[in-house]
Amino acid sequence: MKSPLGLLVWKEATELRRDRKVIFFAIVMPAILYPMLMSLSGGLTEKRIDELSETHVTVGVVGKLKSVEDVLAELPNLSLREYPSDLFADSLAALVRAAEVEAFVDLRAGWEAREGDEIPQLIVYAHRSREESREAAERVTDRLQELREAERQRRWESAGGRGRLDDVIRETFVDVASESASAGASTGRMLVYLLLFSVFGAGSAVAMEMIAGEKERGTLETLFLTPFNRVHIARAKLIVATASTMLAGVLMVSSMMLAYRMGWISTEGEAVNTAISYQALLTAALLVLPLAILTAGMLLLISAWVRSLKEGQYYQMPMMMLFFIPAVLSTSQVIQLNPIVAMIPIANVGLAMRDVIIGTANPGLLVIVVVSTLVWGALALKGVTTLMSREATVLGFDPEPVFAQTHGGRLRAIHFSMILGLLAFFYVGQWMQAKWELMGVGLSLWILVPAIAFGVYRFAAGRSAPGWTGLRDTLSLRLPAARWFLIAPLFALGSMLPIAEGIWGLQSRFLPAPELLPLAGLEDISLLTAILLMAVTPAITEELLYRGVCLGLMRRQMSAVWAIAFSALYFSAMHLSVFRIAPTLALGCLFAWIALRSRSIFPAMLCHLVYNGGLVLGGWYGESHEFPLSPTGPFAWAASLAVLGLGVVLARGARSETGVRAG
Amino acid sequence: MSEALVTTIGLSKVYSDHAGGQIRAVDSLDLSCHAGEIFGLLGLNGAGKTTTMRMLSTALTPTAGRAEVCGHDIQTAAREVRASIGFLSGTTGLYHRLTAREMIETFGRLHGMEAQHLKSRVEEVLDLFEIDKYAGMRCEKLSTGMKQKVNIARAIVHDPPVLILDEPTSGLDVLAAATTLEFVQKLRELGKCVLYSTHIMSEVERLCDRIAIIHGGRLRGLGTLDELRVSTNRHYLEDIFRDLVREDAA
Numbered sequence: 001m002k003s004p005l006g007l008l009v010w011k012e013a014t015e016l017r018r019d020r021k022v023i024f025f026a027i028v029m030p031a032i033l034y035p036m037l038m039s040l041s042g043g044l045t046e047k048r049i050d051e052l053s054e055t056h057v058t059v060g061v062v063g064k065l066k067s068v069e070d071v072l073a074e075l076p077n078l079s080l081r082e083y084p085s086d087l088f089a090d091s092l093a094a095l096v097r098a099a100e101v102e103a104f105v106d107l108r109a110g111w112e113a114r115e116g117d118e119i120p121q122l123i124v125y126a127h128r129s130r131e132e133s134r135e136a137a138e139r140v141t142d143r144l145q146e147l148r149e150a151e152r153q154r155r156w157e158s159a160g161g162r163g164r165l166d167d168v169i170r171e172t173f174v175d176v177a178s179e180s181a182s183a184g185a186s187t188g189r190m191l192v193y194l195l196l197f198s199v200f201g202a203g204s205a206v207a208m209e210m211i212a213g214e215k216e217r218g219t220l221e222t223l224f225l226t227p228f229n230r231v232h233i234a235r236a237k238l239i240v241a242t243a244s245t246m247l248a249g250v251l252m253v254s255s256m257m258l259a260y261r262m263g264w265i266s267t268e269g270e271a272v273n274t275a276i277s278y279q280a281l282l283t284a285a286l287l288v289l290p291l292a293i294l295t296a297g298m299l300l301l302i303s304a305w306v307r308s309l310k311e312g313q314y315y316q317m318p319m320m321m322l323f324f325i326p327a328v329l330s331t332s333q334v335i336q337l338n339p340i341v342a343m344i345p346i347a348n349v350g351l352a353m354r355d356v357i358i359g360t361a362n363p364g365l366l367v368i369v370v371v372s373t374l375v376w377g378a379l380a381l382k383g384v385t386t387l388m389s390r391e392a393t394v395l396g397f398d399p400e401p402v403f404a405q406t407h408g409g410r411l412r413a414i415h416f417s418m419i420l421g422l423l424a425f426f427y428v429g430q431w432m433q434a435k436w437e438l439m440g441v442g443l444s445l446w447i448l449v450p451a452i453a454f455g456v457y458r459f460a461a462g463r464s465a466p467g468w469t470g471l472r473d474t475l476s477l478r479l480p481a482a483r484w485f486l487i488a489p490l491f492a493l494g495s496m497l498p499i500a501e502g503i504w505g506l507q508s509r510f511l512p513a514p515e516l517l518p519l520a521g522l523e524d525i526s527l528l529t530a531i532l533l534m535a536v537t538p539a540i541t542e543e544l545l546y547r548g549v550c551l552g553l554m555r556r557q558m559s560a561v562w563a564i565a566f567s568a569l570y571f572s573a574m575h576l577s578v579f580r581i582a583p584t585l586a587l588g589c590l591f592a593w594i595a596l597r598s599r600s601i602f603p604a605m606l607c608h609l610v611y612n613g614g615l616v617l618g619g620w621y622g623e624s625h626e627f628p629l630s631p632t633g634p635f636a637w638a639a640s641l642a643v644l645g646l647g648v649v650l651a652r653g654a655r656s657e658t659g660v661r662a663g
Numbered sequence: 664m665s666e667a668l669v670t671t672i673g674l675s676k677v678y679s680d681h682a683g684g685q686i687r688a689v690d691s692l693d694l695s696c697h698a699g700e701i702f703g704l705l706g707l708n709g710a711g712k713t714t715t716m717r718m719l720s721t722a723l724t725p726t727a728g729r730a731e732v733c734g735h736d737i738q739t740a741a742r743e744v745r746a747s748i749g750f751l752s753g754t755t756g757l758y759h760r761l762t763a764r765e766m767i768e769t770f771g772r773l774h775g776m777e778a779q780h781l782k783s784r785v786e787e788v789l790d791l792f793e794i795d796k797y798a799g800m801r802c803e804k805l806s807t808g809m810k811q812k813v814n815i816a817r818a819i820v821h822d823p824p825v826l827i828l829d830e831p832t833s834g835l836d837v838l839a840a841a842t843t844l845e846f847v848q849k850l851r852e853l854g855k856c857v858l859y860s861t862h863i864m865s866e867v868e869r870l871c872d873r874i875a876i877i878h879g880g881r882l883r884g885l886g887t888l889d890e891l892r893v894s895t896n897r898h899y900l901e902d903i904f905r906d907l908v909r910e911d912a913a
Binding site: 396406 | 678680720723742743748752754757774
């Protein structure tokens with residue numbers, strides 16, 4: 001018999017592992033949610049910093065000093081523009097303010113002195129509210145640090161090792177931003193921060209009460225007995241929750257502005273008065289509406305999902321993170337709105353409000369922000385309706401276990417195990433690749449991916465695929481019709497240009513990739529190793545996981561179209577790069593379609609092998625300019641489409657059990 | 664006999680368990696309940712009474728079989744079914760921040776009653792349950808018995824032809840329970856079809872015209888009390904019930 005302690009531990013552990021709150025807070029949040037949020041905000045920040053570092057800036061210089069000019073001229077993406085030495089300081093500030101130059105360096109005072117009597121002056125003029133100006137000033141001051149050190153050393157030595165070290169060069173930073181612009185920017189940022197929190201606070205109090213509270217008190221079931229359907233009930237709740245949230249937001253903005261203007265909060269009241277126009281305030285207030293709809297929708301979604309008000313209160317904390325991070329980000333100017341960021345819920349509204357208030361908003365981006373926020377809100381409402389229609393909402397418990405041997409249970413098991421597999425690949429695979437580099441890549445593909453495939457199959461197949469027959473059928477481990485050994489390479493060759501040029505190119509318009517990622521690092525290995533590692537290995541192991549286990553299991557539970565879409569989504573997510581999502585999604589769909597259409601995994605493997613092999617060869621010979629044909633241009637496109645068309649024509653004749661038609 | 668307002672044919676509800684097995688909460692139930700009849704559903708806890716009633720109220724979807732309420736199919740005409748019933752169970756709660764009158768009025772409005780008719784109807788049910796003195800009090804301040812009265816008033820305010828009452832005396836003191844039973848009897852006089860679920864034998868003996876004994880989701884006995892006495896050769900309902908349940912266990 002087990003020890004009393006062991007029995008008690010077992011009892012506690014059993015109870016806790018069945019508590020979804022514990023699973024969420026102990027596993028999902030630390031393993032998925034926090035890293036996801038941090039990587040999103042970190043990625044956006046890094047991207048913007050990279051963009052800024054590559055931005056070309058012009059810096060004005062007065063007071064000709066060759067040593068300084070030489071040092072600054074070495075800086076990439078920076079041009080120096082000399083101005084006459086008789087300009088007054090006000091004129092320098094005006095030039096920066098008018099964006100004639102991003103920053104100004106005034107080197108007129110003290111630099112000609114060589115005997116240490118006069119302290120050289122380095123005066124940098126920049127506009128703190130403009131990020132390009134700040135960037136220019138930072139580049140200049142960082143670079144001049146070296147010069148300052150040298151000058152410091154020279155003066156110290158010429159003074160015989162005496163004197164105060166910190167007096168060698170006096171640096172002065174002059175912010176040329178007008179008082180109103182600075183006040184407007186700081187007020188605007190603070191307003192957005194407070195607004196997001198007040199909207200979240202009001203929304204969460206109302207939304208939690210409206211569904212979770214009603215569930216707990218039994219009034220939701222009473223309401224369900226009225227002739228209205230649950231869509232009407234969900235919509236009504238959304239309207240009220242949105243109105244309350246909106247009210248909180250508008251009241252917060254109004255009262256804050258009133259307090260600023262009356263001078264109750266800050267002495268900058270006058271400045272704010274002129275800095276933030278009524279038009280900007282009205283636009284910001286209009287942005288509260290989509291934000292309120294989305295906030296109410298998301299909180300109602302949580303409220304509908306939980307079983308009680310108390311459980312709902314636990315989930316308010318992670319929800320708050322979704323507001324907290326954008327709120328913090330919006331107080332800085334590092335992250336800029338672009339078409340992609342404008343579609344990220346909550347963060348987009350925070351950043352848009354900031355831009356509106358400081359007067360730098362782009363109308364096109366504002367439209368994207370509003371439309372995407374409304375779409376997210378509509379999706380949240382759809383989710384609320386779906387959750388409210390579940391029997392669990394009436395029963396107070398889930399009528400079937402999460403991983404039951406039913407259609408729904410198996411679906412959840414597949415998604416759960418695939419997500420777990422992705423996490424394992426992310427953490428363990430990254431560790432392997434960091435530790436053993438190329439060998440690590442091989443190990444992660446040859447050991448980790450098959451291990452994930454095995455784990456997913458064992459967990460998710462359940463009774464739907466018993467024994468060897470079940471495994472063979474799920475993975476489609478059967479020989480296809482002979483023609484597929486021709487069709488698969490045709491699809492691979494024909495799709496290379498449309499994916500690499502078409503989809504990649506289209507995506508680059510919205511999301512410029514920092515580099516051509518797929519072939520990075522090729523230069524250090526032999527061609528044979530590259531082919532084995534980047535074409536043969538993924539063609540076998542990734543196909544086993546994604547077109548074998550994942551697609552095979554999903555096909556048992558859903559239509560061919562959804563199975564293709566989901567397996568491609570997981571395949572795309574495994575590549576762990578936002579820049580590769582679209583191309584790998586398209587490829588995943590292609591491989592999955594081939595696997596289903598041919599009823600065999602082998603053509604998909606062949607297609608994957610030829611596609612990746614083609615990329616490796618193209619990259620290899622392309623680098624050394626030995627590739628015989630130009631891979632782009634109208635001829636290449638025509639040839640690609642012709643090859644693709646031939647593949648489609650041949651595939652049309654091939655039989656399919658899926659109902660997926662070629663062409 | 665008058666027309667059947669509630670009928671079920673092979674009505675079933677199946678839940679899944681962790682081991683991949685199935686729990687048949689309700690198994691092929693065939694019932695019919697008529698206007699002016701109090702039809703008792705008698706069973707132990709977990710027998711399937713509440714699940715049956717929830718399916719009839721459209722809150723749950725049957726796994727198999729079908730049912731009609733006032734000629735409306737519970738799956739294809741759920742809205743009409745909900746308009747035709749008044750449902751009360753231990754889990755249907757009251758809005759605590761509304762007064763008793765507001766609670767009843769709100770549900771009358773939600774059932775589409777016109778203002779003038781609603782006003783007189785609310786006074787009528789307040790008077791019927793003798794809760795007019797407390798009509799202005801918030802529901803959270805009412806006693807358990809008063810809350811149950813308000814809940815019944817809420818269920819009948821739109822004057823539905825079918826009443827589904829799931830253990831309506833649960834948690835009530837003797838006097839409050841007696842008032843509720845008297846009211847249920849009045850409903851019969853008004854020609855309502857009442858589906859009454861309980862595990863209290865005395866209530867069934869006192870109220871019900873016909874009785875269905877459910878055990879393990881299945882119908883174990885159906886008929887008037889006299890018919891059940893004859894079929895089981897027992898006099899007391901408790902003995903009849905025990906025999907039928909034991910028979911099932913054997």
